Amino acid sequence: MDKCIACGECTKKCPGKTDDEYNEGLDKRKAIYVAYPQAVPLKYAIDPAVCVKLLKDKCGTCAKVCPTGAINYEDKEEILTLNVGSVIMAAGFKPFDPSKLDNLQYAKFPNVVTSIEFERILSAGGPSHGHIECYPDKAEPKKIAWLQCVGSRDQNKCGNSYCSSVCCMYAVKEAMMAKDHISGEFEASIFLMDMRTYGKDFEKYYERAKDQGVRFVRSRIHTITQDENHKLIATYVSEDGKNITEVFDMVVLSVGMETPADLAAVVRNMGIELNANNFVVTDSFSPVETSRKGFYVCGALQEPKDIPMAVMEASAAACDAGTSLSPARGTLTRTRTYPAETDIMGQDPRIGVFVCNCGTNIGGIVNVPEVAAYARTLPHVAFVEENMFTCSQDTQDKMKQVIEKNGLNRIVVAACTPRTHEPLFQETLKDAGLNKYLIEMANIRNQCSWVHSKEPELATAKAKDLVRIAVAKVSLMRALPQPTVGIVQKGLVIGGGVAGMTSALGLAKQGFFTTLVEKEAVLGGNALHLNQTWKGEPIAENVAKLVKDVRENALIQVFTGATVKDTAGFIGNFKTTLSVNGKDQTIDHGAVIIATGAKERKPTEYLYGEDERVLTHLELDQRMAKDSSFLKTMNAAVFIQCVGSREPERPYCSKVCCTHSVKSALKFKEVNPDLDVYVLYRDIRTYGQREEKYKEARDKGVIFVRYDLDHKPLVQKEGSSLSVTVRDHVLGMNLGLEPDLIVLASAIVPEDNAALAQMFKLSLNDDRFFMEAHAKLRPVDFATDGIFLAGMAHYPKPVEESIAQAKAAASRATVVLSKETVTVDGVVSQVNEALCRGCGACEEACAFGAITVRVREDDVKIASVQQALCKGCAACSVACPTGAAGVFHYNNEVLTMIETALES
Amino acid sequence: MSQDFNPQILTFACNWCSYAAADLAGVSRFQYPPNMRIIRVMCSGGINPNYILKAFEKGADGVLVSG
Numbered sequence: 014m015d016k017c018i019a020c021g022e023c024t025k026k027c028p029g030k031t032d033d034e035y036n037e038g039l040d041k042r043k044a045i046y047v048a049y050p051q052a053v054p055l056k057y058a059i060d061p062a063v064c065v066k067l068l069k070d071k072c073g074t075c076a077k078v079c080p081t082g083a084i085n086y087e088d089k090e091e092i093l094t095l096n097v098g099s100v101i102m103a104a105g106f107k108p109f110d111p112s113k114l115d116n117l118q119y120a121k122f123p124n125v126v127t128s129i130e131f132e133r134i135l136s137a138g139g140p141s142h143g144h145i146e147c148y149p150d151k152a153e154p155k156k157i158a159w160l161q162c163v164g165s166r167d168q169n170k171c172g173n174s175y176c177s178s179v180c181c182m183y184a185v186k187e188a189m190m191a192k193d194h195i196s197g198e199f200e201a202s203i204f205l206m207d208m209r210t211y212g213k214d215f216e217k218y219y220e221r222a223k224d225q226g227v228r229f230v231r232s233r234i235h236t237i238t239q240d241e242n243h244k245l246i247a248t249y250v251s252e253d254g255k256n257i258t259e260v261f262d263m264v265v266l267s268v269g270m271e272t273p274a275d276l277a278a279v280v281r282n283m284g285i286e287l288n289a290n291n292f293v294v295t296d297s298f299s300p301v302e303t304s305r306k307g308f309y310v311c312g313a314l315q316e317p318k319d320i321p322m323a324v325m326e327a328s329a330a331a332c333d334a335g336t337s338l339s340p341a342r343g344t345l346t347r348t349r350t351y352p353a354e355t356d357i358m359g360q361d362p363r364i365g366v367f368v369c370n371c372g373t374n375i376g377g378i379v380n381v382p383e384v385a386a387y388a389r390t391l392p393h394v395a396f397v398e399e400n401m402f403t404c405s406q407d408t409q410d411k412m413k414q415v416i417e418k419n420g421l422n423r424i425v426v427a428a429c430t431p432r433t434h435e436p437l438f439q440e441t442l443k444d445a446g447l448n449k450y451l452i453e454m455a456n457i458r459n460q461c462s463w464v465h466s467k468e469p470e471l472a473t474a475k476a477k478d479l480v481r482i483a484v485a486k487v488s489l490m491r492a493l494p495q496p497t498v499g500i501v502q503k504g505l506v507i508g509g510g511v512a513g514m515t516s517a518l519g520l521a522k523q524g525f526f527t528t529l530v531e532k533e534a535v536l537g538g539n540a541l542h543l544n545q546t547w548k549g550e551p552i553a554e555n556v557a558k559l560v561k562d563v564r565e566n567a568l569i570q571v572f573t574g575a576t577v578k579d580t581a582g583f584i585g586n587f588k589t590t591l592s593v594n595g596k597d598q599t600i601d602h603g604a605v606i607i608a609t610g611a612k613e614r615k616p617t618e619y620l621y622g623e624d625e626r627v628l629t630h631l632e633l634d635q636r637m638a639k640d641s642s643f644l645k646t647m648n649a650a651v652f653i654q655c656v657g658s659r660e661p662e663r664p665y666c667s668k669v670c671c672t673h674s675v676k677s678a679l680k681f682k683e684v685n686p687d688l689d690v691y692v693l694y695r696d697i698r699t700y701g702q703r704e705e706k707y708k709e710a711r712d713k714g715v716i717f718v719r720y721d722l723d724h725k726p727l728v729q730k731e732g733s734s735l736s737v738t739v740r741d742h743v744l745g746m747n748l749g750l751e752p753d754l755i756v757l758a759s760a761i762v763p764e765d766n767a768a769l770a771q772m773f774k775l776s777l778n779d780d781r782f783f784m785e786a787h788a789k790l791r792p793v794d795f796a797t798d799g800i801f802l803a804g805m806a807h808y809p810k811p812v813e814e815s816i817a818q819a820k821a822a823a824s825r826a827t828v829v830l831s832k833e834t835v836t837v838d839g840v841v842s843q844v845n846e847a848l849c850r851g852c853g854a855c856e857e858a859c860a861f862g863a864i865t866v867r868v869r870e871d872d873v874k875i876a877s878v879q880q881a882l883c884k885g886c887a888a889c890s891v892a893c894p895t896g897a898a899g900v901f902h903y904n905n906e907v908l909t910m911i912e913t914a915l916e917s
Numbered sequence: 918m919s920q921d922f923n924p925q926i927l928t929f930a931c932n933w934c935s936y937a938a939a940d941l942a943g944v945s946r947f948q949y950p951p952n953m954r955i956i957r958v959m960c961s962g963g964i965n966p967n968y969i970l971k972a973f974e975k976g977a978d979g980v981l982v983s984g
Contacts, residue, residue: 019944050944138945430940431957432932459943460955471951478954840959858962887963903959908971914927914954915975 016083018402019047019055020374023075023084029063033140037130040140045075050138055433059086080372081402098341099307099334102280102293103327106270106313109164109171117163117266118237123148124245125237125264128159128183135190145194147262149243153195154262158247159184160234161205165269165317166704175290176704177269177317181209184267185219188227202228202261204249207696211666212319213788213808214778216659232257237264252742270317283308290702292316297546297813298555301330301820309333316701321792322814328793328821332519335827339523342831352446354492357422362393362488365421366480367412369403369428371458378462380473384427387477391484396421403428409441416445423487427455427480448492450839450902455479478914485913489906493839498881500585501603502830503527504823507577507769508608510538511812512804512819514559516606519823521568525830528600529563530575530591536560538610539805542631544638546812547672547703553638572598580605580772583863583879584799585835604799604826607783608819609769611805614657614760619728626735627728627755630673637680644684647753651737652678653726654694657760660722665780668809670758671698675706677756678715690715691750693726693739718748728755761809773800774862782808793822797862798882801825840901841883842890844876848897851875858892859883924978926953929968931961931984938983953981960984 029044036042044063047055065072066086076084108129111119119125124147126134133139134146147154161184165177188201208229210219223229236248245261272280272291281287286294286304293303293310301309311326312318318326335342366388370376381399388397396419400408403426415421424447426438431454439449457476465472504520506513509531517529535541537560543552563569572593580589585603592598613631621627628636636643644650652674658667671694678690692710694717699707711717719742720726726739737750763781770777775795776784783806786794793801801822804815829835842863844855851874853866863882869875876898878889889898930936936957942949958964961984972980 021944021946050941055944138941430936430943432937432940456940456955459940461951463943463946464949465951466946467948468951475951475954482954482956884959886960887958887965888960891963891965900959900963903963907956907958907965907968910956911927911968911971912975914956915925915972915977 014054014056014083016081017056018081018083018371018374018404019057020080020372021047021057022078022080022373023057026074026078028072028074029060029065031060031063036133036140037127039130039133057083059084080374098338099309101327101330101334102285102303102308102310102314103312103330104276104280104314106317107273107276109173109177109268109271111163111266111268114163114170116236117160117234117264118239119266122237122239122243122245122264124154124243124262125266127163128180128187128265128267131187131265132183135187135194143194145191145263147243152262155195155198156200156261157188157191157202157263157265158234158245158259158261159188159201159203159265159267161203161267162233163266163268164271166206168708173269173271173290174705174708175317175702176209176700178209178700179317179319180267180269181205181207182212182215182218182319184265185210185222185227187265189218189222189225192225192227200228201226202230204230204232204234206231206233207698209696209698209700211668211698211700212321213782214665216666217664220664234264253745270313272314276314280314285310288702292702295813297548297550297811298559298816299333300813300817301326301333307337318701320789322817324790325792325814325818325821328824329817329819332523332820332824332827335824336519336522351443354443354448355422355446357448357451357492360422362423363395363419363421364391364393364423364425364484364487365396365412365415365419366391366394366398366425366427366484367403367408368397368399368480369426369458370399370401371403371428371462372401375428375458375462375476378466378469378472379457379476380469383473384457384476384480388425388427388480388484391481393423393488394484395419404434404437409437409444412438412441413445416442416447422447422451423490424452425455425480425483425487426452427457427476427483429458430454430456430460449495450493451487451490453483453487453490455483482910482913485909486902486906489909490902493901495839496837496880497834498585498837499834500829500832501587501601502833503600503602504604504606504826504830505587505589505600505602506530506606506608508538508610508804508806509533509536509571509573510608510610510804510815511540511556511559512610512806512815512822513538513606513608514563515816515819516608516803516823516826517569518559518562518566519820520606520826520830521566523823523827523831524568525827526568526570528570528572528602530577531571531573532576534573536563536571536573539612539631540812542635543812544634545676547676547706552812577769577772583882584829585881587799604801604829605773606801606803606819606822606826607769607773607775607795607806608803608822609764609766609806611761611763611782611809614762616656616757616759618656619653619726619755619757620730620735621757624730624735626753627757629757629759630670630677633677633756637677641680641684644681644688644754647685647688649689649691649750649752650678650681650754650756651726651750651752652690652692652756652758653728653737654692654697654758655760656757657762658758659695663760663762663780665808666698667758667761668698669761669811671696672703672706672811674756674758675699675703675710675715678710679706679713682710682713682715686713691737691752692717693720693737695719695721718742761805763806766806773797775800782806793818793825796860799826799829835881837881838883838885840885840903841880842878842885842887842898842900843880844878844889845897845899846875848895849875850895850897852894854892854894855889855898858888860886860888864889864898923952925976926979926981927972927977928953928955928981928983929958929961929964930955932957932959935961935983958984
């Protein structure tokens with residue numbers, strides 16, 4: 014595998030063909046193949062079920078054409094025995110196979126596809142290169158229907174009673190993308206039961222889709238047939254009870270997630286408990302721990318979930334797994350040593366150019382000897398060599414000798430892409446005693462020979478240009494320092510709720526001293542007012558245990574009645590001043606976790622505050638915690654959902670309220686089975702396995718009545734009794750209720766985070782929740798290094814998700830705190846103080862909090878860069894009106910590249 | 918525009934997305950005309966308007982900023 018350079022010669026000549034699994038079998042791949050173009054590592058593999066050599070000992074073409082001798086037919090599956098202290102289960106899910114649902118005709122009609130197939134169809138790397146095509150004439154569809162809940166929320170047809178959590182959002186996304194891909198008239202319709210866009214910023218996307226004309230139909234298509242032109246005829250019952258037949262060009266089935274049976278068997282065999290849905294059983298207070306000690310779980314094997322949640326759980330599992338391993342941290346590592354760096358200051362550039370053939374990948378198209386000869390004519394070039402493979406180990410050894418022997422002080426490698434290979438050559442430079450930033454690559458493979466294979470002469474001319482540009486740039490490049498900065502191996506956690514306490518424990522259990530700051534007098538936050546999780550675990554007991562663990566941990570210092578007053582510093586070196594009961598206290602720390610939570614909004618509607626029978630969720634929980642017998646004398650209770658959420662003023666879903674109301678309604682029925690319980694809702698968003706509670710509530714007689722934003726329920730007081738009027742969407746009539754109790758599912762609103770955001774230079778989103786570095790892939794990081802996010806300060810979420818995110822934040826902070834020093838990258842910004850006039854434009858432009866305008870001793874305002882935080886994006890240099898700010902190697906060097914590129 | 922017009926195009930591509938996409942185009946063997954030169958930058962936000970003006974001044978027929 015080490016020898017494979019992913020040139021693709023093998024696959025080009027391979028005669029064996031089979032269905033391409035990555036493209037869902039919509040097109041073909043060869044017997045020797047790379048699983049998908051972005052695969053890491055990018056290496057080809059042989060499919061033994063298709064390969065003629067392995068099946069019949071014939072062919073062998075790939076071994077003949079492989080330029081590096083990487084093909085090994087003798088490679089066999091090996092059984093490896095590993096000695097490990099923790100195991101993380103992240104085996105994922107399988108999309109539901111709709112073939113068995115004969116009413117949807119997936120197996121029979123080619124224009125009925127699954128959502129995963131549609132993803133591939135939309136992809137530029139997919140079977141039709143991103144063009145959406147219909148069977149049989151490859152015409153662009155003008156009308157597509159998405160059918161939600163295929164293989165989810167369906168006990169009868171498939172046995173999956175749970176909600177798959179992600180399909181609503183991906184269907185909206187696919188519909189929006191299809192609108193982009195299809196020119197002219199196009200109608201996208203989504204057939205759904207409830208629209209579950211409960212994630213951060215999802216609701217806004219749903220609203221945007223509605224504005225852009227995506228049609229949302231509340232119905233399930235029950236039958237699909239086909240007409241003589243292969244159009245699909247869908248039959249469904251509209252909301253007002255009419256039987257409707259509609260014709261579509263294509264139908265996309267929004268298939269759910271399930272654990273494949275063979276995986277479930279493996280997991281069970283390992284002694285890990287799965288529930289009836291074949292998901293790993295976990296506790297809300299230890300959301301990534303399985304029933305077997307030392308085994309942790311993350312992702313959809315635990316329950317269907319989206320990417321951000323899976324990523325959070327992955328880091329949480331790393332935190333838990335790391336806790337038990339922390340005594341062994343670093344015991345198996347070795348440090349590599351390099352020779353002392355040669356000082357090239359004052360030397361004229363002596364450039365070595367290495368031109369790679371990459372077997373025939375470059376050399377087969379580009380005339381490499383001609384490029385090499387041309388390189389010899391360029392200024393400052395002292396040495397030129399052609400290589401068969403510049404990246405091979407023997408070339409590295411040779412390159413090192415050549416650098417030393419010829420006194421080279423700058424290197425150009427004309428080969429593949431710096432994105433994959435620059436680090437390799439930088440290592441070689443370091444081995445040769447050169448600063449690692451003295452290399453520039455000319456990408457004459459990925460961006461030349463591979464994309465101009467029909468025009469060898471023009472490709473050669475382009476390769477020469479690319480080498481000339483690289484030589485011009487490297488001539489200007491200099492040795493860049495990579496200073497190391499010491500790290501204060503201590504953590505600070507702001508917020509003493511469930512998330513904050515969990516984060517503090519996560520850090521302390523890995524051996525890091527942590528300060529926990531809580532503004533109230535007691536630890537616990539919102540959880541102190543909640544009774545039970547949706548699974549029925551008692552919250553008070555668990556929170557009390559958490560508080561006790563925190564208080565008893567010698568590595569956690571707790572300040573209550575404390576707020577953050579000021580902070581300075583950067584990753585590894587923060588100095589934060591706290592105000593503890595009015596007195597200042599300064600602490601040093603290397604990382605920060607922000608877990609400042611959120612709060613329940615006090616409603617202004619539905620007679621709240623005017624009648625004591627109108628309560629919020631938290632108030633209800635507190636009352637029930639004391640004594641729930643008050644319910645026994647009641648006749649009717651009404652829950653009203655989305656009170657202040659999903660409205661123009663607060664256009665987000667508060668995520669937890671549907672489940673909370675359903676759970677409370679069940680409790681009502683348990684205490685008083687004769688009580689009439691109504692839930693007035695817009696969409697019931699009991700995602701994942703919470704759906705089973707929703708079903709149980711319906712089975713137990715809780716009545717769910719849907720309303721829409723234009724017809725909100727009317728709550729009035731008539732004499733001493735309360736009346737609720739709501740329009741029933743099934744009957745099309747007003748329903749009058751006279752409840753003894755009204756529970757408002759009031760929105761969750763953020764704390765006032767503005768001051769904290771400003772102090773730590775963090776962003777808030779439009780709804781005033783903290784904004785993470787990347788919504789999907791970095792859900793607990795901030796763009797500024799060393800600062801992390803957990804709990805409801807990020808977005809409303811239930812306790813198990815807050816805990817997972819808190820553990821994730823602790824894990825991410827551990828990455829910083831476990832090192833004694835941090836190395837600063839060389840390609841960073843610097844400000845020329847002589848040109849800076851302190852306007853602050855750079856500070857405003859910097860997304861990473863790396864530039865601050867400060868007042869120098871002589872009272873002059875100057876911008877200064879904290880290079881440990883700088884990512885080298887150069888946004889500062891664009892914003893700078895005087896040319897004072899600039900990034901090393903991306904300043905005048907770029908202008909020179911432009912000039913050189915255009916001088917031919 | 919005449920048929921044999923062969924414009925010189927200069928592209929500024931962000932290292933983290935478009936430059937990677939150009940690499941992927943290579944891996945996928947997508948073919949495109951060889952009259953474009955790509956300059957890698959660390960962020961499209963770091964492309965100074967001067968760079969674009971300089972490109973036109975030096976005779977570029979088109980500039981593509983991608984990030």
